[in-house]
Amino acid sequence: MLETVENARRPETAAAPFPAQYLKAFRFMLLARVLDDKIASLGRAGKIHGGVFLGRGQEALSASLGMALQPGDIFAPLIRDGAGRLAFGEPMLDAVRTYLGSVLGPMRGRDGNVHRGRPRNGLLPMISHLGAMISVVNGALMAKRFQNVQGVVGAACLGDGGTSTGAFHEGLNQAAVEHLPLVLVVADNQYAYSTPTSRQFACRDLADKAIGYGVTPHSLDGTDLEGCLKVVFAAVAQARAGGGPQLVVASLLRLCGHGEHDDAQYVDPLLKQSPLGRDCLIVAEERLLREGWADVKSLKALRHTVTQEVEEAVATVQREPAPDPYQENWCALASRHLSETFASPPPDGTA
Amino acid sequence: MSITYLEAIREAQAKALADDPRVFIYGQDVGAFGGAFKATKKLAQDFPGRVLDAPISEDAIIGAGIGAAIEGMRPILEIQYADFSTPGFNQIINQAATLYWRTRVPCPITIRLPSGGISGGGPFHSQCLEGLYAHYPGLIVLTPATVEDAYSMLLEAVALDDPVIFCEHKHLYYHLKAPALPTDAMPIGKARVARAGRDLTIVTYSAMLHEALAAAEEVAGDGAEIEVVDLRSVKPLDTDTVVASVARTGRLLCVGEAFPWGGVTAEVIARVATEGFGLLDAPPQRLNAKDTPIPYHPNLWSMHRPTARNVSAAARQLLRM
Numbered sequence: 132m133l134e135t136v137e138n139a140r141r142p143e144t145a146a147a148p149f150p151a152q153y154l155k156a157f158r159f160m161l162l163a164r165v166l167d168d169k170i171a172s173l174g175r176a177g178k179i180h181g182g183v184f185l186g187r188g189q190e191a192l193s194a195s196l197g198m199a200l201q202p203g204d205i206f207a208p209l210i211r212d213g214a215g216r217l218a219f220g221e222p223m224l225d226a227v228r229t230y231l232g233s234v235l236g237p238m239r240g241r242d243g244n245v246h247r248g249r250p251r252n253g254l255l256p257m258i259s260h261l262g263a264m265i266s267v268v269n270g271a272l273m274a275k276r277f278q279n280v281q282g283v284v285g286a287a288c289l290g291d292g293g294t295s296t297g298a299f300h301e302g303l304n305q306a307a308v309e310h311l312p313l314v315l316v317v318a319d320n321q322y323a324y325s326t327p328t329s330r331q332f333a334c335r336d337l338a339d340k341a342i343g344y345g346v347t348p349h350s351l352d353g354t355d356l357e358g359c360l361k362v363v364f365a366a367v368a369q370a371r372a373g374g375g376p377q378l379v380v381a382s383l384l385r386l387c388g389h390g391e392h393d394d395a396q397y398v399d400p401l402l403k404q405s406p407l408g409r410d411c412l413i414v415a416e417e418r419l420l421r422e423g424w425a426d427v428k429s430l431k432a433l434r435h436t437v438t439q440e441v442e443e444a445v446a447t448v449q450r451e452p453a454p455d456p457y458q459e460n461w462c463a464l465a466s467r468h469l470s471e472t473f474a475s476p477p478p479d480g481t482a
Numbered sequence: 483m484s485i486t487y488l489e490a491i492r493e494a495q496a497k498a499l500a501d502d503p504r505v506f507i508y509g510q511d512v513g514a515f516g517g518a519f520k521a522t523k524k525l526a527q528d529f530p531g532r533v534l535d536a537p538i539s540e541d542a543i544i545g546a547g548i549g550a551a552i553e554g555m556r557p558i559l560e561i562q563y564a565d566f567s568t569p570g571f572n573q574i575i576n577q578a579a580t581l582y583w584r585t586r587v588p589c590p591i592t593i594r595l596p597s598g599g600i601s602g603g604g605p606f607h608s609q610c611l612e613g614l615y616a617h618y619p620g621l622i623v624l625t626p627a628t629v630e631d632a633y634s635m636l637l638e639a640v641a642l643d644d645p646v647i648f649c650e651h652k653h654l655y656y657h658l659k660a661p662a663l664p665t666d667a668m669p670i671g672k673a674r675v676a677r678a679g680r681d682l683t684i685v686t687y688s689a690m691l692h693e694a695l696a697a698a699e700e701v702a703g704d705g706a707e708i709e710v711v712d713l714r715s716v717k718p719l720d721t722d723t724v725v726a727s728v729a730r731t732g733r734l735l736c737v738g739e740a741f742p743w744g745g746v747t748a749e750v751i752a753r754v755a756t757e758g759f760g761l762l763d764a765p766p767q768r769l770n771a772k773d774t775p776i777p778y779h780p781n782l783w784s785m786h787r788p789t790a791r792n793v794s795a796a797a798r799q800l801l802r803m
Contacts, residue, residue: 205549242584250552250587258576266542267577270549270557277506277532277555297569301542308537463579463620465588465643469671469718474756 150424156198156218156356157415157425160190162437163214164412166223169441170230174391178449179230181243186211188386189318191411192351194218195359196286196316199367205271205285207255207264210245211318211385212288221247221254227444233451240454261293265302265315272311284370286314291331292323294340303376307345312370314377315346316363318353320385321407325397338380346376353383354409356418384408485663488655490629491521491594493663494636495558499529502556505640507533508543509560509594518562519596519655540570547591548578556640557591564595564649565609578645579620588643592636597625597649598689598739599787604778610688610738610771613745615647616717623647623717624670627691629660631714634667642670651689658692673720675727679709682733682801684793685724685750687713690737696790701797708797716746724750725758732763733800739787742770764803769796 167185174183186193189211197218200206206219217223228236229247238247238256248256255271257264268285275283293299294317306313319337321328334340341348347369351362359381366377384407388395402408419425425433462470485493498505507522513535516523526533536543540561547557561567567574574593581589599608616623622644626632632650639646668674676691677698684694691712698708711727713719728734734754736747747768754766771787 205553238584246584248585250581250585255549255552256585258580260572260576263541263545263572263577266539266545266573267549267552269542270546270551271553272549273546274550274553274555277550278553298541298545298572301537301539302545304537305539305542305546463583464622465582465590466622469622469642469644471718474753 150422152198152360153356153415154419154424156191156194156360157419158433158437159194159197159214159218160356160412160415161434162217162223162440163190163194165434165437165441166226167213169445170226171391173230173445179244180232183230183391184210184245184389185387185391186213188383188411189320189353190214191356191359191415192316192318192353192363192381192383193288195356195363196288196314196367198360199364200284200286203253203280203283205253205255205268205283207257207268207285207287209257209288209290209293211290211320215288216254219254220252221249223440223444224448225249227448228451231448232453233448234454235451260298262289262296262298262302265289265298265313266305268313269302269306269309269311272313273309282371284312284314284367286316286367288316288318290323291317291319291321291328291337292326293317294337295331303344303346303378306376310375312373312375314366314370314379316379317381319380319382321402322385322395322398324389324393327399336380338378341378344376344378346378347374349377349379351379351381353381354407354411354414356411356415382407383411386410484659484661485629486656487629487632487650487658488519488521490633490660490663491636491650492523492525494633495522496525496528498556498558498637498640499525499532502640504554504556505532505558506550506555507558507560508536508547510536510538510562512536512560517560519652521594522560540566541573544570544573544591544593545577547593548573548581548589551589551591552581552587558594558640559591560594562596563607564597564611565606567593567595567611574615574621574645574647575618579618582644583620589645590643592639592646592648594648594650596652598651598653599776599783600652601780601783602778603776603783605775608776610649610740612647612649612716613738613740616746616749621645621647621717622670622715623649624715625649625688626714627651627654627688627712629658630664630667633663635670635714638667638670649688653689668714670715671718671720673714673723674712675709675723676712677708677710679707679731681706681708681731682735682797683709683711683724683727683731684735684737684797685711685713685727686737687716687746688739690739690788693788693790693793694737697793697797700790700794701801704798706797706801713746719746719749719753721753721757725754725761728754728758729761732761733803734762734766735793735797735800736766736768737788737793738768738770740770742773745770764800767796767800769793
């Protein structure tokens with residue numbers, strides 16, 4: 132059974148027993164990882180046009196955020212937020228269809244890979260320009276305020292590299308000035324493509340930036356699911372309760388290249404061996420076993436189920452049509468009567 | 483009783499705010515201060531909570547407008563000078579302009595750009611960026627030249643489901659007056675024949691309309707009748723009205739205040755050459771600002787952009803061809 136926007140976006144409550152919440156998050160992490168592995172495999176097989184971008188190593192953080200958000204919230208995920216998307220309720224088919232270019236997907240072949248969303252469901256489709264989604268989330272939250280809709284939170288995701296943009300500064304400052312319920316989650320994954328953090332910023336810790344904007348900082352270990360759940364849920368709750376913008380900075384290591392075209396040979400081996408280099412999925416699985424919240428058999432069954440879900444989605448989408456350029460309306464305007472028609476030579480070349 | 487171009491813009495915004503609860507205004511100094519040019523004078527008082535001062539963050543101003551539009555609002559975003567839209571360029575062309583095409587969710591935002599030269603404006607308070615924005619798919623670019631159009635086209639812009647770049651000309655703010663606000667209007671996308679003639683067509687828009695009309699009046703003294711077409715919107719561009727005019731006159735001069743490389747005048751000539759080559763009795767000509775940044779000193783500025791004097795000279799030269 133595939134998750135849908137409707138049935139997956141049940142609000143989390145603090146009353147949910149922690150092991151159940153942990154296991155639920157683990158399931159989203161595992162689903163995202165298996166889906167990523169499948170997409171990477173399809174990419175290697177030449178089945179995907181354009182780039183493949185994985186969330187390996189960031190699933191705990193991302194799933195925690197997706198679970199902390201509720202129906203009616205606004206979510207602007209970034210490229211490594213497959214787990215958060217699933218937890219927020221993005222149908223897995225959206226991911227597969229957008230990667231494979233199915234005309235039935237939300238982007239219909241007009242945009243690809245991680246550039247997908249359903250704005251009407253609060254899921255904003257990222258553009259490639261980092262930091263640009265922050266102010267868009269702000270505006271959505273301002274709209275909610277105009278409309279007297281209470282209790283809404285907006286979340287935007289970014290990496291360490293994105294904090295160097297002007298859009299980050301403008302967006303976070305704007306959220307603070309407007310006292311918006313924005314949760315800005317920064318995955319400090321040590322590299323922006325190949326650039327290490329030492330060439331990205333000179334502050335001690337990215338969370339230190341929060342005070343300069345008048346927003347609340349939160350720091351966490353992105354390899355530890357429990358820490359992610361607790362801190363991210365607390366930040367979201369604080370924003371929802373009227374506490375203004377929250378800046379969550381997670382330390383972790385990107386366990387893949389920037390994209391699958393990138394072998395990431397530049398990653399410092401010492402970082403890989405450090406606590407930052409732990410795989411959050413393995414850490415979480417070990418915790419599940421250690422605490423007795425799951426056993427080897429049930430985890431094996433879970434992995435089987437999740438793999439089946441992914442295989443089913445891919446098999447479904449592989450039978451779906453690609454966009455037909457002759458069926459495309461080639462119109463970028465909602466007001467179609469105002470679209471331009473440009474004269475072009477007749478197809479047979481005669482004047 | 484008369485109303486200026488600037489007052490028409492203020493009144494259009496007041497009407498939009500009064501008629502549609504989804505409308506709000508966001509920009510630098512637009513609140514209690516009433517805007518750098520007073521285009522939002524008293525609107526913050528008349529519509530409490532709906533006219534908001536923004537930080538000096540053009541990227542975030544446009545971004546927030548987009549987010550609000552996604553959630554059903556109809557923001558009017560004032561950028562203090564068109565020149566300052568460039569820090570928000572990314573949000574305009576990559577976010578606003580692509581949203582509908584990518585997602586089928588419209589992006590109804592109106593971005594007001596006080597445009598064009600005024601004496602002493604200099605390189606960073608004088609630019610005309612309509613050609614730049616018209617280049618991008620997914621945007622509508624309006625260049626009202628009259629008080630009536632400033633009012634009616636701004637109201638229509640707010641009602642449209644697409645992002646609109648509203649290039650209002652600062653020189654016209656106080657100089658241009660009409661007896662009253664219009665009660666009816668031509669739709670966006672239709673050009674207007676502002677002066678009928680049979681010997682030469684001048685295609686222009688925004689403040690250059692008035693230079694062209696003055697030039698046409700001057701040349702009329704020679705016995706030549708110039709037809710002046712006001713494009714009103716540069717995107718969409720009403721090729722039919724332009725070509726129909728050239729069919730009547732056989733000669734085309736395009737006049738624009740923007741920089742000469744590419745742009746609206748080049749686009750008009752390309753379309754006439756493509757669709758109406760056989761109608762031309764002489765090579766189509768164009769007149770733009772010079773290919774330098776816009777100078778500060780009035781002596782230099784007056785030679786930098788087209789004026790009635792060099793428009794009439796260009797028209798006379800074309801009439802001799």
